[in-house]
Amino acid sequence: TVTFTLRRGVKFHNKPPVNGREVKASDVVFSLERFKAKSGFRINFEPVTKIEAVDDYTVRIHLSQPYAPLLNHLAQPSYNVILPPEAEAEYKDYNRLEAAIGTGAFMLTSYTRGVQYVFKKNPDYWRKGLPYVDEVRLEITPDYSTRIALFRVGRVHQANWWPSVEDTDYFQLQRSRPDIVLGSGIRSLVLGTIYFNTTKPPFNDQRVRQAVSLAINRQAWIDTLHYGEGCLYHGPIPCAYQSWQLPIDKYPPEKAKLLIGYDPEMARKLLAEAGYPNGFTTTLLYAAVVYGTLWDSRYQLAAENLSKVGIKAELKPQEYGLYISTTYLGKLDTAAMGPVTPYAEPDYFLYGHFYPGQTANRSSVNDPDLNPLLEQQRREMDPKKRLEIVYKIQEYLADKAYYVYLPIGTTRTAWLPQVRGMVPKVIGSYGVGKFYLYVGLAQ
Numbered sequence: 001t002v003t004f005t006l007r008r009g010v011k012f013h014n015k016p017p018v019n020g021r022e023v024k025a026s027d028v029v030f031s032l033e034r035f036k037a038k039s040g041f042r043i044n045f046e047p048v049t050k051i052e053a054v055d056d057y058t059v060r061i062h063l064s065q066p067y068a069p070l071l072n073h074l075a076q077p078s079y080n081v082i083l084p085p086e087a088e089a090e091y092k093d094y095n096r097l098e099a100a101i102g103t104g105a106f107m108l109t110s111y112t113r114g115v116q117y118v119f120k121k122n123p124d125y126w127r128k129g130l131p132y133v134d135e136v137r138l139e140i141t142p143d144y145s146t147r148i149a150l151f152r153v154g155r156v157h158q159a160n161w162w163p164s165v166e167d168t169d170y171f172q173l174q175r176s177r178p179d180i181v182l183g184s185g186i187r188s189l190v191l192g193t194i195y196f197n198t199t200k201p202p203f204n205d206q207r208v209r210q211a212v213s214l215a216i217n218r219q220a221w222i223d224t225l226h227y228g229e230g231c232l233y234h235g236p237i238p239c240a241y242q243s244w245q246l247p248i249d250k251y252p253p254e255k256a257k258l259l260i261g262y263d264p265e266m267a268r269k270l271l272a273e274a275g276y277p278n279g280f281t282t283t284l285l286y287a288a289v290v291y292g293t294l295w296d297s298r299y300q301l302a303a304e305n306l307s308k309v310g311i312k313a314e315l316k317p318q319e320y321g322l323y324i325s326t327t328y329l330g331k332l333d334t335a336a337m338g339p340v341t342p343y344a345e346p347d348y349f350l351y352g353h354f355y356p357g358q359t360a361n362r363s364s365v366n367d368p369d370l371n372p373l374l375e376q377q378r379r380e381m382d383p384k385k386r387l388e389i390v391y392k393i394q395e396y397l398a399d400k401a402y403y404v405y406l407p408i409g410t411t412r413t414a415w416l417p418q419v420r421g422m423v424p425k426v427i428g429s430y431g432v433g434k435f436y437l438y439v440g441l442a443q
Contacts, residue, residue: 002070004028006057010126013107015098018084020124023103025053030085032061041080043358044073066379068386069347076343105131114140144292151414152177158415158422166294167227170412181422182414191238191349192295192406194284194302194337195330195362202282203335207274209401210258211267212335215309216302218260218407225297226409234259235405236349236397237390244346244387246394255398259405267309279310285327285336288317295339298406302337330362337406346390347378354402363402370396 014020036045050062091099100108106119117138196203222230231239303313352360380386
């Protein structure tokens with residue numbers, strides 16, 4: 001069990017039908033039970049058996065087993081927030097402007113679809129004296145070059161993450177606007193992979209998957225796409241999560257080579273041993289026109305690298321909705337490529353990506369030697385002991401090549417000099433959240 005004592009005096013936004021009332025334990029129970037029943041991320045609450053309000057300010061969560069990731073999942077604002085039940089009863093849908101009621105520093109007061117969000121300062125925010133800013137506007141500008149132009153002339157105040165500031169524009173901004181504050185060199189929690197249907201030929205053969213990994217010239221990608229700055233990325237834990245990632249020099253040399261080495265000759269030898277002396281042709285699926293020009297270049301580089309070892313990868317773009325609802329969930333016959341949603345908990349990249357039945361297990365992995373370790377690391381509450389298990393899992397996975405991990409550049413962003421207090425975060429954002437591109441601050 002885990003017991004929480006709520007801070008007293010925290011109020012919902014002063015909007016009907018809630019009207020600024022105090023947050024109580026019953027609101028927490030309502031919100032967490034709703035998440036457990038409806039959220040696409042509800043698998044994160046799989047061990048939770050009961051959520052109860054002991055009194056108005058005490059919440060107790062019961063679990064079927066020790067569960068190390070719980071506190072992290074509870075703290076994730078991207079999918080787990082405390083909501084007032086009155087708003088759902090009144091409006092039936094929290095996506096409506098009127099139902100956007102929380103306890104935070106800003107209140108959503110206006111939304112124009114495809115144009116802009118406007119947030120006003122919450123005068124009843126529980127942290128007295130905050131926020132400093134009276135209004136925040138999130139501008140929606142789909143075209144990347146237009147966004148950069150607006151930022152360059154000072155029409156917006158911050159260039160936020162996704163797709164961030166691409167390297168070419170970043171260095172141009174350095175030259176043309178020396179007053180702009182440039183944030184650089186942040187290791188990204190985003191990762192990119194090539195993943196497979198490991199239950200069918202040819203990718204059910206470990207040697208074929210190893211050949212794919214050895215065909216990727218990772219350093220050339222870093223040099224070509226990222227001005228020489230970035231992480232070769234040996235997975236499965238992202239580069240930014242260094243406290244959990246087993247350093248590459250801790251792997252046996254032969255395994256380290258399979259993770260980040262470039263050896264076309266060895267790749268061709270492995271293919272021949274697997275019964276493909278002349279290589280083979282395969283489809284490589286990806287989401288079309290979504291992740292920007294950088295990822296378009298990655299797809300082309302992957303196909304080019306694979307062609308040099310005899311694998312003809314026929315690139316096949318998919319409409320984003322189709323890709324997310326099928327390929328991204330592991331519903332594929334051959335191979336696919338793309339970025340993976342980032343989360344600040346190693347369990348997502350281990351149990352989520354490798355345990356049978358998990359929606360993030362895109363390569364359909366079911367390894368009887370691995371499964372007990374995946375279960376063990378999420379049940380170990382001692383961080384040092386858990387780290388030992390996580391390290392053991394990473395070394396075990398090194399030569400399996402269930403996923404081929406792709407090099408990642410640094411996260412770059414920028415803001416105008418009058419913006420204060422921007423702090424880098426490994427989740428990929430310097431500020432307001434991973435899906436908001438630009439922030440305009442009221443003068």
